[in-house]
Every structure is written in C-alpha cells, then in structure tokens.
Amino acid sequence: MSVGPALVIVGAGPRGTGLIERIAANAPELYEGRRLDIHLVDPYPPGGGRIWRHDQSPLLWMNSMAEDVTMFTDDTVQQEGPIRPGPALHAWAADVRDGRVTLGAEPELLAQIQALGGQDFPSRRLQSAYLGWVYEQAVAALPAGIIVHEHRGHALRVTGQRDGRQHVWLEGRDEPLTADLVVLTIGHLDAEPAPEHVELTEFANRHGLVHLPPDFTADSDLTTLPAGEPVIVRGFGLAFIDLMVLLTEGRGGRYENGEYLPSGKEPVLHIGSRRGVPYHSKIGYGWQGERPPLPRFLGPDRTEELLSRPGPLDFRRDVWPLVDKELGYAHYHRLFAAHAERTTVDWQVFEEKYTAADPGSQELRALVVAAVPDPADRLDLEALDHPLDGVHHPSYDALQVGLREYITADLDRRHDPTHSEDLAVFLGLLSVYGQLMRLGDIGGWWHGFFSYLASGPPGPRLHQLLALSRAGVVRFLGAGMTVEADEERGVFRAGSATVAGEWIEARALVEARLPDPSLERTRSPILQALYEDGAAATATGLLSVDPDDGRILGRDGRPHPRRFALGPHTTARASGAFTRPRTGGPAFRQNDATARTALAFLRDLLCSDGVDRSDGTDGGDRLSA
Structure with a gap:
C-alpha cells in the first residue's frame, strides 16, 4: 500500500531544532500541502538536548551574553530560504517578563528570566528554557500535514539500500522507524x-x-575527588x-566582596595546559560604528580556489596566511576607524599597501610596524597563541603572581572599548570560520585557537578564578604542561616549561576537555554503524559530508542520497548551533541548505511515484504516529 513520506532526525538539541525551524520556513515554497512525518529521536528533551538540558547544576552558565545568543535567521545569513526573524535570548526574556510569552517554569527559573539583561550571562537552565520555546515555535510553524513525532531513546543504526527507504533502529524497540531520509544532528559525543x-x-x-x-x-563523577587533596587538571578551557x-561553589564555597570563602570541601586544583593560560575573557562591550567589510581576503571565491587545488591542503602553508591577513584586516580597519590617533598614515594608504602585500610577507610586517607604532596595537596571532613563550619563573609561588597579573590585564583589555579592534578580530574569526567549514577537515588546531580567542569564559568567571587563586584553591602550573605516571611512588606528577625542574604530585588527574569528535572512538552506536557500513572518515576521525548540503559521503566519494549529518562530528563542523545576531550564522546556512535539499527530494519522490516508493515492502513496517 502507499505510505506517506517520512524523515527521521536523530538528535533533538539546538541543531535538530534549527533544522526543524528551517523545514518550517522552506516548506511553503518547496512542499506546500503535502504530508510528511518527522520522527525526532533523542534520549533528552527536545530543544536543549543533552548539553543544554534543564537537568544540570544551576551554577553552570553559558559563556555568552544573553544579547549574543539567537536561534533565528536574519539578512546576514547567506541562505536560499526565507528569513524567519525571532527574538534573541534577552529579547525573549523581555517577552516573558512583559507577558507576550507564557512559560511554564519553576519560580527560581522564572525569577532568573525576569531579571535577565542583555549583557548578563544566563544559566544553562535558562538557555534550556529558551531552546525549548524555540522548538515549540518551530513545530507550531510547520504547515498542516507535517507532523513531528518525538521518540525518547537512542538510535542504534541505520540500514537500507541507497535507492530505497531507510530503517532507523531504536534501543528497546523491535521494529525500526522507516523513513525516506535520515539526518543526524547528534552534537557532542562520548568517546x-x-x-x-x-x-x-x-x-x-x-x-x-x-x-x-x-x-x-x-x-563527570566529581565525588571521587576528595576535599583538601591536590588534583592535577590538564586543560584550561x-x-x-x-x-x-562545581568543585568550589558546588561544594558550598561562596564569594564575598571579590574574595572566595572556602567551605573546606574543595580539593586544590593544579591547572596547566599547552598555553598555560585560560581562554581569553568574553569581550564586555558592544559594537559601535562601521563594521569591517568582511570577508575581504578569505571569501567564497578564494575558498573555491583553495578547493580546486590538486592534492590535499596543508592548513599552515595554504590557509593560515590567508586567515592571518583576513583577521589583520579586521583589526586594522577598526584601529584606523576608531582609534586613528594611534596610527601614523591615512587608512586609504595603509589599505592599498596592505591589500597588495603577500600574506605573511616581510613587506606586510614592515608596513604594520611603520603605520602602528605601539606593539600593543598590532595583531600578532602567533604571540597570542603562545602567551608564555620565553616566560620563566623561579618557583610556582612566583608563577601564581605572574599569571594573576596576566589574567587581570586580559580582563582589563577585553572590557575596554578603546581596544575595540579586539571585537573586530572576533567578527573576523566568525567570518573566517564560515569559509573554513567548506574546506573539510583542517585539523583540530584551528578549532582550539578559535575557541581560545572567541569563545572564552565570561569576565565574572575569570574574576572568580583570580579569587580562587588568591585563596589557594587553584594553583597554576604554566605552559608546556607534562604529566607522568610515577610507578615507583604510585602518584601522578605534573610539570611545565614555565617553572623548570619543579613537579607537583597528586593522587588524582582530571582531563578537563570534551572528547575529540572521532568516529574511530565514538560511543555513538549509530555513528559506529555508519562507519562500518562504508561512511567516509577523515584522518582525524570526522564524518565526511558534502559541504553544500550535509549528505554523508561514502569511502568512494559519493554522497548518500538519503543520509545527512550536521554538527561537530562532521567535516562541515560550525562554530555553534546558535550564534550572535547579525553575524552570518554558518550553522543556520547549513541547516537551511539541508532542509531545502531534503524537502525537494521528498517532493520529487512523491511526484515521480505516488503509489509505491518502498524498498520492496509496502511500507507497513513504519511505526505509526
């Protein structure tokens, strides 16, 4: 018998929600009046998914200000589908406060929403409420005939012929969901x-x-870290x-007048990393005036040229010089426009010579030195990436003082609009990220560098870090951190290049970072099964997808006509499933392209054969709504 078309989306977090929003926006043009069953699979509630679920500590914050978070498209997003504007997080909170949005939430969360300002850093529970509301709005905006069915649980595998319907097997279910298309929007993975x-x-x-x-x-089970004992922590992001x-306020400590009052239940955290410093503070002021015209040196045309080159790209050789020049252009455009008194030539003269100079050339460096006298006003990305290179301290006690001074200086600068060129570089980073997504797997260094500069903690968190350092609850280890397992003494030992010859011993070691997104080690059974079924993976373990629409690529290079993937486990990984308003939203563009491709495929499928589109069955194995 004939059955209606079906789409399975595996992953109900912000990426899955964004895809449904784009389906709702594009369906009137591409799928009007037709039936479609969307099956949404996730063990966590839709909207927030795992990372942004309500069920986590109320002490955990977002690392973005409320006015810098949106799930809605605007005219800066380069997409084919229609713009469907909606409120950023702070505007949504105002709608709740003024009664334009009715929200069922516990009194504590409602009080947070009532008090939220644009430059506040919301709790993740508050963000979960926003994402849940966005999901409800996206589902409500779907045309009549497109129905969403929620399935709480894990998807285990996808089977089916390339040219036939796909079967998505769920944990605890004997019969699969049968669909014409499958989209994976899984998000961050265990490994x-x-x-x-x-x-x-x-x-x-x-x-x-x-x-x-x-x-x-x-x-993580942090109860295994005992009070009062040293804990080595590797990772400063x-x-x-x-x-x-979670190990300080979460164990009863509190802050008063800028100082930390311990509860006595805290361990002593000895923290180090490759750089030896925390990620740069979030910038604490807004944009004023003209934005730099981006992209300039790394736009779509240059990206296409890079893709057309024979052989694999070398990021440092082929791409990084263009990134450096693009970010430099953003930096100096703002410096000359807003702080011209710190330059020595007219912008038009500088721009002409900057444009003509080769990326990374001595000519370019000489131009900058001549036009920008103060080294503090120049952009040196290599120095930013290695802030403690050449810095040595005679003892760990001396390092504590030195690093507190470094963090204080970073906080001062990132909250001082006289250094608004830093915010211009942030905008440049977003522009660059949108182009680099098309290049596939460029290695992990760039993503870490982006996060270090553009996605650091809120300023108040670094003030808390300083207070914890003064209280002796946090101890800095420095850069070039090394960890050893001492079999003879039965302890972990940690040292660094910043304080040579001294070691810290501890009975606990914490790796403070997310697992790498690798198909080879993922604990996601559906991704494991796809890989075993022939899906291509890069050398670093990312799932290979077509950058234009997210179709999963096979090891023969062919895109699968019925399987898609979006998110950090793919070669088209974006900087985030949501973004700052009016910054282009690369993930939004991806969502739009995938939604349009899926809707056009399903429409054409219906038009080409309105009777039997199955893979040899009558479609009766699809679970009923």
Whole structure:
C-alpha cells in the first residue's frame, strides 16, 4: 500500500531544532500541502538536548551574553530560504517578563528570566528554557500535514539500500522507524578513551588513584575527588571553568566582596595546559560604528580556489596566511576607524599597501610596524597563541603572581572599548570560520585557537578564578604542561616549561576537555554503524559530508542520497548551533541548505511515484504516529 513520506532526525538539541525551524520556513515554497512525518529521536528533551538540558547544576552558565545568543535567521545569513526573524535570548526574556510569552517554569527559573539583561550571562537552565520555546515555535510553524513525532531513546543504526527507504533502529524497540531520509544532528559525543588515557586509567587502578578522562564536565563523577587533596587538571578551557565551579561553589564555597570563602570541601586544583593560560575573557562591550567589510581576503571565491587545488591542503602553508591577513584586516580597519590617533598614515594608504602585500610577507610586517607604532596595537596571532613563550619563573609561588597579573590585564583589555579592534578580530574569526567549514577537515588546531580567542569564559568567571587563586584553591602550573605516571611512588606528577625542574604530585588527574569528535572512538552506536557500513572518515576521525548540503559521503566519494549529518562530528563542523545576531550564522546556512535539499527530494519522490516508493515492502513496517 502507499505510505506517506517520512524523515527521521536523530538528535533533538539546538541543531535538530534549527533544522526543524528551517523545514518550517522552506516548506511553503518547496512542499506546500503535502504530508510528511518527522520522527525526532533523542534520549533528552527536545530543544536543549543533552548539553543544554534543564537537568544540570544551576551554577553552570553559558559563556555568552544573553544579547549574543539567537536561534533565528536574519539578512546576514547567506541562505536560499526565507528569513524567519525571532527574538534573541534577552529579547525573549523581555517577552516573558512583559507577558507576550507564557512559560511554564519553576519560580527560581522564572525569577532568573525576569531579571535577565542583555549583557548578563544566563544559566544553562535558562538557555534550556529558551531552546525549548524555540522548538515549540518551530513545530507550531510547520504547515498542516507535517507532523513531528518525538521518540525518547537512542538510535542504534541505520540500514537500507541507497535507492530505497531507510530503517532507523531504536534501543528497546523491535521494529525500526522507516523513513525516506535520515539526518543526524547528534552534537557532542562520548568517546572511548584514547590509548594514553587508557594507560593512565590502568595506572590509577593499580595504585588506587583517580583518573577522569575527557568528558562533558556536568556528567563527570566529581565525588571521587576528595576535599583538601591536590588534583592535577590538564586543560584550561571551558571544561575547566565548569570543573572549577562545581568543585568550589558546588561544594558550598561562596564569594564575598571579590574574595572566595572556602567551605573546606574543595580539593586544590593544579591547572596547566599547552598555553598555560585560560581562554581569553568574553569581550564586555558592544559594537559601535562601521563594521569591517568582511570577508575581504578569505571569501567564497578564494575558498573555491583553495578547493580546486590538486592534492590535499596543508592548513599552515595554504590557509593560515590567508586567515592571518583576513583577521589583520579586521583589526586594522577598526584601529584606523576608531582609534586613528594611534596610527601614523591615512587608512586609504595603509589599505592599498596592505591589500597588495603577500600574506605573511616581510613587506606586510614592515608596513604594520611603520603605520602602528605601539606593539600593543598590532595583531600578532602567533604571540597570542603562545602567551608564555620565553616566560620563566623561579618557583610556582612566583608563577601564581605572574599569571594573576596576566589574567587581570586580559580582563582589563577585553572590557575596554578603546581596544575595540579586539571585537573586530572576533567578527573576523566568525567570518573566517564560515569559509573554513567548506574546506573539510583542517585539523583540530584551528578549532582550539578559535575557541581560545572567541569563545572564552565570561569576565565574572575569570574574576572568580583570580579569587580562587588568591585563596589557594587553584594553583597554576604554566605552559608546556607534562604529566607522568610515577610507578615507583604510585602518584601522578605534573610539570611545565614555565617553572623548570619543579613537579607537583597528586593522587588524582582530571582531563578537563570534551572528547575529540572521532568516529574511530565514538560511543555513538549509530555513528559506529555508519562507519562500518562504508561512511567516509577523515584522518582525524570526522564524518565526511558534502559541504553544500550535509549528505554523508561514502569511502568512494559519493554522497548518500538519503543520509545527512550536521554538527561537530562532521567535516562541515560550525562554530555553534546558535550564534550572535547579525553575524552570518554558518550553522543556520547549513541547516537551511539541508532542509531545502531534503524537502525537494521528498517532493520529487512523491511526484515521480505516488503509489509505491518502498524498498520492496509496502511500507507497513513504519511505526505509526
């Protein structure tokens, strides 16, 4: 018998929600009046998904201000589909406060929403409420005949012929969901430990120690870290900030007048990393005046030229010089426009020479030195990436003072609009990210560097870090951190290049970062099964997808006509499923392209054969709505 078309979306977090929003926006043009069943599969509630679920500590914040978070498109998004504007997070909170949006939430959360301002950093629970509302609005906006069916649980595998209907098998269900198309929007993944972490865990087990491998911090068992004892922490990004919060305020400590009052239940955190410093503070002021005209040196034409080159791209050789020049252009455009008194030539003269100079050339460096006298006003990305290179301290006590001074200076600068060229670089980073997504797997360094500059913690969190340092609850280890497993003494040892010859010993080691998105080690059964079924993966383990529409690529290079994937586990990974308003939203563009491709495919399928589109069955194995 004939059955209606069906689409399965695996992953109900912000990416899956964004895809449904784009389906709703594009359906009137591409799928008007037709029936479609959308099956949404996720063990966590739709909207927030796992990372942004309500069920986590109320102490955990977003690392973005409320006015910098939106799930809605605007005219800066380069997409074919229609713009469907909607409120950013702070505007939504105002709608709730003024009664334009009715929200069922507990009194504590409603009080947070009532008090939320545009430059506040919301809790993740508050963001979960916003994402849940966006999901409800997206579903409500679907045309009549397009119905969403929610399935709480894990998807295990996808089967089916390339030219036939697909079967998505769910945990605990004997019959699969049968669909014409499948889209994976899974988000961040758990992973099996890397060989190094397996060895460290085995060492810990032999000696009665604690080793916590990379994980989403909110899901880690931190009860294994005893009060008062040293804990070595490797990783100084956002996972560390969460760890810091949960092991201090989360254990009863509190802040008064800028100082930390311990509860006595905290461990002592010895923190180090490759750079030895925390991610740069979020910028604490808004944009004023003309924005730099981006992209300029790394736009779609240059990206296409890079893609057309024979052989694999080398990021450092082929791409990084263009990134450096693009970010430099954003920086100097703002410096000359807003702070011309700190330059020595007219912008038109500088721009002409800057444009003509080769990326990374001595000519370009000489131009900058002559036009920008103060080195503090020049953009040096290599120095930013290695802030402690050449910095040495005679002892760990001396390092604590030096690093507190570094963090204080960073906070001062990132909240001082006289250095608004930093915000221009942030906008440049977003522009660059949107282009680099098309290049596929460019290695992990760029994503870490982007996060270090553009996606750091809120300023108040770094003030808390300073207070914890003064209280002795956090101790800095420095850059070039190394960790050893001392079999003879039965302890972990950590040292750094910043304080040579000194080691810290501890009975606990925490890897403060998310697992790498690798198909080879993922614990996602559906991704494991796709890989075993012939899906292509890059050398670093990312799922290969067509950058234009997200179709999953096979090892023969062919895109699968009925399987798509979006998110950080793919070669088209974007900087985030939501973004700052009016910054282009690369993930929004991807969502739009995938939604339009899916709707056109389903429409054409119906038009080409309105009777039987099955793979040899009558379609009766699809679960009823």
